[in-house]
Amino acid sequence: xxxxxxxxxxxxxxxxGRLPAEHGLTLGFGDCLVEVSCSTHALAVVLADYxxxxxxxxxxxxxxxxxxxxxxxxxxxxxxxxxxxxxxxxIKEAWVDFPDGRxxxxxxxxxxFLFGGEEHLAVGPCLANTNQVVNFINxxxxxxxxxxxxxxxxxxxxxxxxxxxxxxxxxxAGKSTLALHLMGRGACFVSNDRLMVEKKGTGLVMxxxxxxxRINPGTALTVPGLSGVIEDRDKARYASLSRxxxxxxxxxxxxxxxxxxGSGRFVLEAPLTGLVILNWKPTGAPTTFRAMGAxxxxxxxxxxxxxxxxxxxxxxxxxxxxxxxxTYAALLSSVEMFELSGGTDFAEGARACLxxxxxxxxxxx
Numbered sequence: 001x002x003x004x005x006x007x008x009x010x011x012x013x014x015x016x017g018r019l020p021a022e023h024g025l026t027l028g029f030g031d032c033l034v035e036v037s038c039s040t041h042a043l044a045v046v047l048a049d050y051x052x053x054x055x056x057x058x059x060x061x062x063x064x065x066x067x068x069x070x071x072x073x074x075x076x077x078x079x080x081x082x083x084x085x086x087x088x089x090x091i092k093e094a095w096v097d098f099p100d101g102r103x104x105x106x107x108x109x110x111x112x113f114l115f116g117g118e119e120h121l122a123v124g125p126c127l128a129n130t131n132q133v134v135n136f137i138n139x140x141x142x143x144x145x146x147x148x149x150x151x152x153x154x155x156x157x158x159x160x161x162x163x164x165x166x167x168x169x170x171x172x173a174g175k176s177t178l179a180l181h182l183m184g185r186g187a188c189f190v191s192n193d194r195l196m197v198e199k200k201g202t203g204l205v206m207x208x209x210x211x212x213x214r215i216n217p218g219t220a221l222t223v224p225g226l227s228g229v230i231e232d233r234d235k236a237r238y239a240s241l242s243r244x245x246x247x248x249x250x251x252x253x254x255x256x257x258x259x260x261x262g263s264g265r266f267v268l269e270a271p272l273t274g275l276v277i278l279n280w281k282p283t284g285a286p287t288t289f290r291a292m293g294a295x296x297x298x299x300x301x302x303x304x305x306x307x308x309x310x311x312x313x314x315x316x317x318x319x320x321x322x323x324x325x326x327t328y329a330a331l332l333s334s335v336e337m338f339e340l341s342g343g344t345d346f347a348e349g350a351r352a353c354l355x356x357x358x359x360x361x362x363x364x365x
Contacts, residue, residue, distance in 0.1 A: 003075045003123075008101030008116040011075070012066075015114075015123050019068040028056040029141050030207055030269045035061035036137060039068045043126050043133075050134060053258055053266050054210050063140050067133060068123040072110030079105060082310060095310050102313045106132055115140065117315060131214075138209040139311040142194060145207060147314060150196035151323055151331055154306035157190030157206050158182045159270035160357040164206050166195055167353075168304040169278030174344060177219045178278065180255070181350040184224050187357060189213075189257050189266045194306065197272060197331060204335060206272040213255045218247035222346070225260055229253045247282065274336045274356040277303045278349075285343035289352040292337040297329045299339065304328070 001018055005011035021037035023044035028034075035058065038044040047067075048055060079094035096103045101116015111124040111132050120140050126133050146152060155168040156175035160182070167175045176192050183189055191208025198205055217238045220229040230238065230253065238246055257266040277299050280287060292299065305328055314320035336356065340349050 001070060001073065003073050003112075006098075008098040008103065008114055009119060011103065012114050012119050012121045015068050015121060016066060019070060019123070021066040021068060024058070025051070026056050026058045026061065027051050027054045027137070027210065029054060029210060032063065032141055032144055033059065033061045034063045034065065034137065034141060037064070037066045038126075039066075039070075040127070043067060043069060043130075046127065046130055047133070047137075050130070050212065050256075051137075051210055053263065054268075063120065063144055064118070065120040065122070065137060065140055067126050068121065069126050070123055072124055073112060075103065075105075075112070077103065081107075093310055097313070102310070104310050113311070115143075115311070116313070134211065136311070138194075138211050141209060142196065142308065143312050143314075145196045145198075146308060146312060147320065148198075150198040150207065151328055152306045152308055153195040153197055153206075153304045154193065155195045155275075155304060156192055157195050157208050157270065157272075158187040158353075158357070159190055159267060160187040160354075162271060163273045163357050164190065164270035165353055165356055166197075166206055166272060166275045166304075167278060168275060170303060173278040173280070173303075174346065174349075175278060176213050176215060177223060178346055178349050178353070180213060180215070180219065180223045180226065181346045182353055182357070183257075183261055183265065185350060185354060188264075188270075189261070190268065190270050199331065204272040204331070206270055208268045210266075210268065212257060214252040215255050216247065217249050217251055217253070218243075220253055220255070221246070226255055228260070229255050244282065272335060274338065275304070275332065276338045276340060276353060276356070279303070279339050279341045280344045280349075282344045283342075287340060287345040287348040287352075288342040289338060289340055289349070292339050297325055299337075300328050300332065301325045304332075 004014045019039045021039045023041045024037045025048050077096040081091045082093040094105045104113045109129045114121045155166040156179040158179050192211045192213045196207045220226045
């Protein structure tokens with residue numbers, strides 16, 4: 001199948017005309033309703049299972065996304081390659097901009113993602129790359145929230161006793177692992193790696209995305225209740241590895257919240273009352289937990305501020321301006337901010353965080 005069209009809208013219409021998407025599901029992400037239509041029943045079944053806690057009855061959606069199973073397509077358009085981030089190798093994405101939208105290609109899988117205005121579409125070997133499909137659905141929701149004024153943070157989120165805590169840090173700092181430790185102590189899950197923050201009433205609200213945790217073997221084997229994520233045949237192999245090697249392994253495993261913690265433990269919206277920056281390292285040194293006064297802006301810039309990337313292309317007529325660090329600092333000025341530094345110790349980190357979520361119970365200052 002050729003991908004015909006000189007604009008984003010024409011390309012989307014071409015795919016939808018040739019590969020009808022007639023198998024649907026509706027997702028409720030907070031105050032946003034997302035309708036997803038799939039060209040195959042099999043893909044709809046997989047997505048319904050993945051997003052089962054967010055399924056809701058059909059009604060007029062805020063976002064419509066169509067997903068089309070096909071062989072890898074090779075559009076004749078002049079793609080621009082996105083250069084890898086520092087300390088990373090290999091080009092993963094390329095894109096083409098049109099006056100009415102953008103097309104992104106995943107270089108390793110051949111998946112194509114098109115979006116512009118009210119139109120959102122993915123085409124390619126979707127079933128073989130459901131993680132990328134899930135990310136695309138969540139990215140459309142993130143874009144919707146950003147256009148409404150939310151700020152995007154690189155953080156996990158949990159909530160307990162109607163108090164929400166954002167856990168921020170660079171990739172690999174242990175945000176998801178610490179969040180899962182806190183879930184084992186009664187907290188509910190808000191988000192794995194992305195949070196949108198906005199002012200609502202007199203306080204702040206954080207909103208997560210419907211992304212199940214994807215964890216490394218080190219997390220699966222050390223967080224209570226998650227060892228079942230690893231198949232028995234792999235456990236012996238992991239057991240023979242040193243601690244540092246185990247934690248450095250980039251072999252991701254899905255850990256669905258409903259399967260390991262029960263239903264009702266994944267909520268997408270909660271008050272934001274505290275922000276913890278994970279600025280620790282696996283050195284064996286004692287863990288230090290302290291409230292932050294000075295240097296808040298510097299820590300926010302390095303650990304919390306997140307740019308949307310290729311999957312956010314606001315329409316020119318919306319006049320969108322990317323927020324700067326001062327915008328983030330002003331919005332978060334009322335939030336208590338803490339830092340975990342020294343050596344990585346998830347048990348100690350969880351104890352300290354519980355002191356914020358349950359004052360008088362944990363050990364936070």
